[in-house]
Every structure is written in C-alpha cells, then in structure tokens.
Amino acid sequence: MAHASIGVGMIGCGTVGGGVAQLLREQADVYTRRLGAPLELRKVLVRDAMKARAAGLVPAALLTDEPRNFFGTHDMPIVVEVAGGRGPVSRHVAQCLEMGKHVVTANKLLLAEEGPEMFALARRHGASIAFDASCGGAVPIVTALQFGLMSNRIDALFGILNGTCNYILTQMTQHGKPYAAALAEAQAQGFAEADPALDVSGKDAAQKLAVLASLAFGVRARGEQVWCEGIDTLDLADIRFGAELGYEIKLLAIAQRATDGRVSLRVHPSFVHADLPLAQVHGAFNAISVYGHAAGHVMLYGRGAGRLPTASAVVSDLINVASGWYPVAFSRLRLWCDYHQPVQLIDPGDLVSRFYVRVNAKDVPGVMAKITTIFGDAGISLSAVLQHEAAVGQFVPVVITTHQAREGAIRGALKKVEQLDVIQGTPVCIRVVDMPQG
Amino acid sequence: MAHASIGVGMIGCGTVGGGVAQLLREQADVYTRRLGAPLELRKVLVRDAMKARAAGLVPAALLTDEPRNFFGTHDMPIVVEVAGGRGPVSRHVAQCLEMGKHVVTANKLLLAEEGPEMFALARRHGASIAFDASCGGAVPIVTALQFGLMSNRIDALFGILNGTCNYILTQMTQHGKPYAAALAEAQAQGFAEADPALDVSGKDAAQKLAVLASLAFGVRARGEQVWCEGIDTLDLADIRFGAELGYEIKLLAIAQRATDGRVSLRVHPSFVHADLPLAQVHGAFNAISVYGHAAGHVMLYGRGAGRLPTASAVVSDLINVASGWYPVAFSRLRLWCDYHQPVQLIDPGDLVSRFYVRVNAKDVPGVMAKITTIFGDAGISLSAVLQHEAAVGQFVPVVITTHQAREGAIRGALKKVEQLDVIQGTPVCIRVVDMPQG
Numbered sequence: 025m026a027h028a029s030i031g032v033g034m035i036g037c038g039t040v041g042g043g044v045a046q047l048l049r050e051q052a053d054v055y056t057r058r059l060g061a062p063l064e065l066r067k068v069l070v071r072d073a074m075k076a077r078a079a080g081l082v083p084a085a086l087l088t089d090e091p092r093n094f095f096g097t098h099d100m101p102i103v104v105e106v107a108g109g110r111g112p113v114s115r116h117v118a119q120c121l122e123m124g125k126h127v128v129t130a131n132k133l134l135l136a137e138e139g140p141e142m143f144a145l146a147r148r149h150g151a152s153i154a155f156d157a158s159c160g161g162a163v164p165i166v167t168a169l170q171f172g173l174m175s176n177r178i179d180a181l182f183g184i185l186n187g188t189c190n191y192i193l194t195q196m197t198q199h200g201k202p203y204a205a206a207l208a209e210a211q212a213q214g215f216a217e218a219d220p221a222l223d224v225s226g227k228d229a230a231q232k233l234a235v236l237a238s239l240a241f242g243v244r245a246r247g248e249q250v251w252c253e254g255i256d257t258l259d260l261a262d263i264r265f266g267a268e269l270g271y272e273i274k275l276l277a278i279a280q281r282a283t284d285g286r287v288s289l290r291v292h293p294s295f296v297h298a299d300l301p302l303a304q305v306h307g308a309f310n311a312i313s314v315y316g317h318a319a320g321h322v323m324l325y326g327r328g329a330g331r332l333p334t335a336s337a338v339v340s341d342l343i344n345v346a347s348g349w350y351p352v353a354f355s356r357l358r359l360w361c362d363y364h365q366p367v368q369l370i371d372p373g374d375l376v377s378r379f380y381v382r383v384n385a386k387d388v389p390g391v392m393a394k395i396t397t398i399f400g401d402a403g404i405s406l407s408a409v410l411q412h413e414a415a416v417g418q419f420v421p422v423v424i425t426t427h428q429a430r431e432g433a434i435r436g437a438l439k440k441v442e443q444l445d446v447i448q449g450t451p452v453c454i455r456v457v458d459m460p461q462g
Numbered sequence: 463m464a465h466a467s468i469g470v471g472m473i474g475c476g477t478v479g480g481g482v483a484q485l486l487r488e489q490a491d492v493y494t495r496r497l498g499a500p501l502e503l504r505k506v507l508v509r510d511a512m513k514a515r516a517a518g519l520v521p522a523a524l525l526t527d528e529p530r531n532f533f534g535t536h537d538m539p540i541v542v543e544v545a546g547g548r549g550p551v552s553r554h555v556a557q558c559l560e561m562g563k564h565v566v567t568a569n570k571l572l573l574a575e576e577g578p579e580m581f582a583l584a585r586r587h588g589a590s591i592a593f594d595a596s597c598g599g600a601v602p603i604v605t606a607l608q609f610g611l612m613s614n615r616i617d618a619l620f621g622i623l624n625g626t627c628n629y630i631l632t633q634m635t636q637h638g639k640p641y642a643a644a645l646a647e648a649q650a651q652g653f654a655e656a657d658p659a660l661d662v663s664g665k666d667a668a669q670k671l672a673v674l675a676s677l678a679f680g681v682r683a684r685g686e687q688v689w690c691e692g693i694d695t696l697d698l699a700d701i702r703f704g705a706e707l708g709y710e711i712k713l714l715a716i717a718q719r720a721t722d723g724r725v726s727l728r729v730h731p732s733f734v735h736a737d738l739p740l741a742q743v744h745g746a747f748n749a750i751s752v753y754g755h756a757a758g759h760v761m762l763y764g765r766g767a768g769r770l771p772t773a774s775a776v777v778s779d780l781i782n783v784a785s786g787w788y789p790v791a792f793s794r795l796r797l798w799c800d801y802h803q804p805v806q807l808i809d810p811g812d813l814v815s816r817f818y819v820r821v822n823a824k825d826v827p828g829v830m831a832k833i834t835t836i837f838g839d840a841g842i843s844l845s846a847v848l849q850h851e852a853a854v855g856q857f858v859p860v861v862i863t864t865h866q867a868r869e870g871a872i873r874g875a876l877k878k879v880e881q882l883d884v885i886q887g888t889p890v891c892i893r894v895v896d897m898p899q900g
Contacts, residue, residue: 060794356787
C-alpha cells in the first residue's frame with residue numbers, strides 16, 4: 025500500500041472547512057486503508073490568510089489568500105469548496121473545473137443558481153462535481169437520489185431541509201414559545217445565525233429543494249423558481265389549534281410532479297398529520313421523504329448542518345471522487361441538470377391542497393353563515409370548524425379546515441372574508457399537506 | 463444515443479424477478495436516457511421453465527432451466543440473482559463471477575454465509591457484486607454505508623430489518639392482538655409466509671445484520687455469529703406493561719462496536735423509548751439507525767420487502783453496474799468483507815444494558831423484599847417497579863426495570879428468582895435498548 029498521496033485543495037476554511045481538516049487528520053489511517061492511498065491537504069484558499077492562521081484550523085503553511093498561489097499548486101486534482109456563496113467563489117470553482125480538477129462542494133446557492141453551467145463546464149473539461157454536502161448535511165440524500173433510487177420515477181419529495189427552522193418550530197410546538205422567543209433560543213444554542221433571514225424566510229430550503237428536484241425529476245430548477253414562504257409570521261395560536269386537529273407544523277420543501285410532467289416547487293409552513301414520519305422530526309434534524317414509483321416511501325433523516333455532520337458528507341464525497349468511481353459515474357450517467365430541460369412549473373394558484381384557515385370573527389348571530397357562504401360560493405367544502413366559547417359580541421378565533429381545493433379559489437374566498445365587517449385583521453391560511461400512499 | 467444494448471441475465475423469476483422484468487420493460491425509455499444505452503434481458507435461468515412460462519412474467523423465449531444454456535448466452539456481462547438461498551444458486555453465482563460477469567444480488571443468505579469467498583472470487587476475475595437489495599428492500603442502506611457515510615467511523619447500527627416481524631409487533635401494540643392472531647393477520651395480508659419461522663425467529667434479520675455490520679465496521683461477520691432471539695414467545699402483557707413505562711417493542715438488529723474494536727451482534731425483541739425515531743416505525747416498514755462519529759445519527763426508512771420495492775434496489779444496482787462506475791468502486795475501494803479480518807465478538811453475557819423483567823409473584827408479605835434482595839446481591843440496581851393491585855395471596859405480575867447491568871448478572875439473578883417458592887413460571891426478561899446521543 026505504498027501508493028502516492030492524492031493531493032486535495034480546499035477553498036474556504038470556516039466551520040465546515042475546519043471539520044474537513046479535522047477528519048482528514050484524525051481518520052487518516054482509516055481513509056488510507058479504505059482508499060488504498062493517503063489523502064493530503066495541499067493548499068487552502070481563504071479570503072484572509074492572517075485571520076485563518078490565527079484560527080489555526082489547518083497548518084499555517086497551507087493557507088493562502090492568493091488565488092494564483094492556490095491554482096499554481098501542483099498535484100492537486102481535487103478541490104473541496106466549503107466557502108459558500110457566489111461571486112469570487114463561483115469564479116474559483118469555475119477555474120478549478122476549467123483546469124480539470126474535480127470539485128466537491130457544499131455550496132447549495134452556487135448549485136441552485138449556476139448548476140447547469142457548472143456541470144456543463146465540468147463535463148467539457150473531464151472534471152466532476154460531487155455535492156452530497158449541499159443538501160441535508162450528513163443525510164446522504166444526494167447519493168440516494170443519484171444512485172440508490174435511480175431505478176425510480178420519483179413522484180414527490182417532501183423535505184425538512186432547514187434545521188434552524190425545525191428547531192424553532194419544535195420550540196414553539198413542544199414548549200409553547202412564541203416565534204421571537206424560539207428564535208432567540210435557537211440563536212443562544214447556536215442553531216440560528218445572528219441574521220436569521222436566509223433560514224427563516226425559507227430561502228435556504230428553497231435552494232436545496234432546487235438542487236434535489238433537479239436530480240429527482242430530471243429538470244433544470246433554480247432556487248428563485250421555488251415559491252417561498254417563511255416561518256417568521258407564524259402565530260403560536262395556529263400551532264395550538266393545529267395540534268387540537270391532530271397536526272404538527274413543519275416548514276416543508278415540496279417538489280411534486282403532475283402526470284403532465286409539470287412540477288410544483290414550494291417551501292412553506294405546512295400542517296402534517298402527527299402520525300406521519302416527517303411529523304416526528306424534531307429539533308435541528310433534517311429529513312427527506314421521497315416517493316418513488318417502485319420504492320414507495322423512502323425517508324432519510326439526520327443532522328442537516330453543523331461542523332462534523334457537513335464535513336462527513338464532504339469527506340465521503342472526497343473519498344468517492346479520489347477513488348475514481350464518482351468521476352466515472354459523472355461522465356457516464358445522465359442524471360445531472362446540464363442534461364435536462366428547464367422545469368415547467370405549476371402555477372401556485374392551480375395547486376390543489378387542503379387548507380387550515382383562522383379568522384377573528386365577531387361572535388354575533390349569522391357570522392358563521394356569512395363565512396361559510398363565501399366558501400360555499402367558491403366551491404370549497406369544509407371538513408372541520410373549531411370555535412371555542414367566548415362572550416357574545418367579542419372577537420373570537422374561528423378555525424376552519426377545508427377539503428381539497430384550488431389555492432386560487434381559497435385566496436379569492438379569503439379576500440372576500442377579510443372584507444366582511446364582522447372580521448378583524450387578515451385571515452391566516454396554512455396548507456395542510458397530505459402525503460401519497462406509499 | 464445509438465449505443466448497443468447492455469445484456470442482462472437473471473437467475474430466478476419469482477416475485478422479485480417479476481418486478482425486475484416489469485421495471486426493465488415499463489421504464490425502458492427512462493433507463494436508456496439515464497444510462498445512454500438500453501438494458502436488455504437476454505436469458506433467465508429458473509428451476510422449472512415450464513412453470514415459469516405459465517407464470518408469464520418474462521417472455522417465454524428468455525426462460526431456460528438449463529444452466530449450460532444460460533451460461534452459454536453471449537453478450538451478457540451482468541447477471542441479476544433473485545433466486546435466493548444457497549446450494550445451486552451459490553454455484554451459479556460463483557460461475558458468473560468466474561466468467562467475469564458482474565452480479566447484482568438480493569441474496570442476504572448467500573452474502574451472510576459466503577460473502578468473503580464470493581467477493582474474493584469476484585475480485586480475482588475482475589467482476590463485482592452489488593447488493594443493495596439484500597438488506598432493507600428499497601431502503602438504500604447498503605449504498606449509504608458504502609459511499610454516503612464512508613468518511614465515518616460507525617459506532618453503532620440499530621435496524622428494524624424484518625417487515626414481517628414489525629407488522630406483527632405493530633398489530634400487537636396498536637390493536638392489542640396476541641401473537642398468534644397478529645401472525646395470522648400478517649399471513650392474511652401477505653406480509654408473512656405460510657411458514658414464518660425464518661422471519662419470526664429473527665434469523666432473516668440476523669443475516670442482514672451480518673451483511674450490514676461487515677460494511678459498517680470493516681469486519682467479516684457471518685449470520686450464524688449473530689445472537690438471535692425471535693418474537694414468537696412474546697406475550698401481549700409485556701407489550702402493555704412496556705407501554706405503561708413509555709416503551710415500544712421492536713425486533714431490533716443491533717451491531718455495536720466497543721472501544722477495543724470488539725463487536726456485539728444481536729437480534730432480539732427490544733424495548734425502545736417511544737420518543738425515538740425507530741419507535742415510530744410501524745407496519746411492514748424497515749428502518750436503520752446508524753451512528754457515525756462525524757455524521758451523528760442518520761436513519762433510513764422505507765419498505766423492506768415486496769415485489770417493486772426490492773426490484774427498485776435491484777434495478778438501481780443494475781444501472782450503477784451497467785454504467786461502469788460500480789465496478790470501478792468495487793475494484794478501487796477496500797470496503798468489502800474479503801479485505802477484512804473475522805469479527806471479534808463480545809460475549810452476550812458481557813453486554814451491559816437496561817432490562818425489563820416480569821415475574822408472576824404471590825402477593826404475600828415479603829415477596830418484593832426477596833426478589834429485590836437477589837438483584838441487590840447481584841449488584842443490579844432497580845429503576846422502576848410496577849405492580850397493580852390484586853387480591854392478597856394471588857399470583858400477580860410484578861414488573862421491574864433495572865439500571866445498566868451486565869447481562870450475565872441479570873441471567874444469574876433471574877435463575878435465583880425463578881427458584882423462589884413465591885414465584886410461578888419462568889421470569890420474562892426483555893432488554894431495554896438505549897441509543898447513543900447522536
């Protein structure tokens with residue numbers, strides 16, 4: 025086993041980069057045994073070498089903030105990109121690919137926005153892109169979609185893809201904390217950034233969904249094509265009413281294919297029945313339920329973020345690339361978005377779903393008739409109504425759940441309900457998401 | 463894309479084989495697009511060609527019961543083995559490998575008992591063996607362990623690997639059916655064979671555990687090395703008492719590695735805390751919780767058996783082999799059991815666990831003192847005692863749960879308890895399985 029070492033470059037050296045360096049150092053013997061040759065970190069490109077030296081996550085001699093220095097390093101056929109973001113990082117990744125270097129990346133934004141171009145560039149230069157770390161952290165969902173489930177026509181994919189949001193929603197659900205307090209708790213525990221906007225807006229999940237849907241459905245999908253609603257306007261009251269009705273709230277990333285090949289891509293707060301496996305996913309964990317025409321329901325669960333869980337996926341990809349098999353797969357199979365046509369989206373207004381609606385209604389005779397008449401006129405049938413007792417003449421929350429209805433019809437009906445003089449404020453509307461029989 | 467087709471042979475044409483043929487027929491366009499060349503079933507070897515022709519699962523012209531005919535078929539570089547069992551099937555698989563044919567197999571028994579020899583044989587002849595269908599049906603657990611989690615030192619693996627048993631236990635737990643009625647229900651629903659012994663004894667799960675543990679820990683493990691207890695002696699009373707204490711019963715296949723490298727391999731009924739993800743796995747589903755040192759807790763869930771779910775895994779493997787990447791992985795990585803040393807087992811008596819114990823004790827003064835004194839003398843401390851009211855002098859069930867204790871110590875104590883004159887029958891003992899923090 026006296027094989028020459030395989031040189032690895034790294035772009036970025038933050039939390040995940042530090043985890044990658046740690047695994048390569050601590051598990052060197054194991055990886056050498058599995059791979060038949062040692063992996064050697066040769067050069068690490070960072071924005072500020074002084075700062076990175078002070079952090080001390082990799083030997084100082086490896087660090088550089090000079091791209092010329094990084095790209096001039098010999099014997100470095102594989103580059104790990106854990107810097108994140110686009111801009112200069114996109115250019116660095118492109119340069120690696122143009123030099124024929126294989127890239128292992130955790131960068132969902134880059135893939136969600138420039139995936140087709142990057143994959144095509146890799147292909148032109150005999151390189152490959154491995155990206156299991158870009159979605160779901162340690163959860164091997166990309167590997168599963170690429171290889172393990174590849175005999176399937178995937179019909180739908182439901183993901184809890186943002187651990188920060190799931191942590192916040194778990195705090196709200198299990199400990200009755202309002203959103204602001206749950207967010208503060210997530211920040212105190214290190215599960216949320218000081219600026220949580222990317223997470224709580226659903227945009228982070230939307231980027232990951234675009235990457236996964238591209239693989240699952242064989243389409244080109246970009247993050248910005250995903251209909252996106254966040255968790256930052258959720259009211260604890262609705263979580264409690266939902267629980268009374270047997271539902272748990274989750275921020276779901278949903279990709280579904282209609283029989284005509286069009287695809288619905290969306291991220292939004294969703295009520296799911298408490299008995300479903302996805303409803304049992306709590307705290308900072310991620311999970312993805314995939315429905316394949318042959319496999320049926322397959323779910324993968326694990327830590328969606330964090331230093332070592334993400335590094336786990338990066339280094340697994342790295343070994344798979346270094347062994348040579350992943351580049352063969354990348355060049356021979358036609359699974360990646362550079363081969364695909366742009367996704368044909370279903371208009372969100374055309375989606376059919378069940379809905380949970382809450383309005384603040386004055387408790388006077390005839391109110392319920394006014395509301396239900398509007399729904400009835402729109403062809404929407406109701407499945408349950410929940411109203412607790414209150415003093416007559418007060419505003420009280422009225423909760424309604426519907427049977428299957430077009431989203432456009434619901435929105436139209438809610439506009440009319442809002443205009444009733446016995447209604448206070450804007451109605452709350454949360455989709456009730458049913459999973460296929462699988 | 464005018465590539466020549468890739469010829470595929472199949473050994474066996476029962477339920478799963480029919481599913482494989484169906485997928486290859488119905489999804490031909492999709493697979494050709496993904497692979498860049500069509501897959502073509504060239505010959506199917508069965509025990510009785512007349513019978514297989516009558517079943518009509520594949521075109522009659524493809525069927526043969528003459529091995530010479532099968533092995534003489536040209537342009538058939540890949541063979542799918544879905545016959546199951548050993549004996550002639552082992553010899554056919556060996557012959558394929560000796561001819562340099564890649565083998566895709568769903569045969570857990572063959573791998574659990576002859577894995578090292580078969581893998582070594584494949585390697586000598588430039589062939590490969592793909593086996594994701596051998597464990598967990600549609601659940602891509604083998605792919606995950608081989609590739610997605612390969613950067614990890616796996617510390618433990620807990621699996622619900624037999625859907626028949628899980629279906630029976632779910633019937634007992636959720637519908638209060640005794641074992642015999644639950645088994646009959648499973649048979650009526652097609653989830654259990656007429657002779658259920660292989661499933662309910664735990665032996666089927668033990669074979670799968672040997673295959674998974676070999677991959678997870680880098681050891682050679684055989685099915686017969688797995689300590690095995692089935693579900694056929696479970697009493698509904700214990701499931702109910704367990705529920706009172708917050709536990710759900712599962713048949714768990716467990717592989718754990720001690721810090722000294724020794725491994726514990728066992729299949730037995732287990733109480734798991736109702737909040738754990740594995741406790742939520744109901745009906746005929748399988749799930750595997752893997753604890754990696756970097757990934758933490760990763761769980762995969764899905765249908766563990768059945769025509770299309772198993773065919774899903776077989777055909778995914780088939781495409782991965784046909785594309786050429788899997789054979790590269792098989793030849794370059796050193797993950798498979800032919801590279802490994804025989805597993806060093808931990809003696810079951812040395813295992814430390816928590817225990818649930820139920821005895822039928824006469825409700826007379828001093829009984830509890832006698833029982834607890836025996837446990838105390840054995841150095842076993844108790845965590846809970848449960849005894850419902852009964853008429854004085856009657857035999858009543860006394861349920862005790864212990865803190866961590868050596869299994870040998872528990873067994874010794876229970877022998878002494880059984881000899882007490884105030885005890886009726888043999889004490890029931892069920893392990894309470896705690897999962898790592900992950």
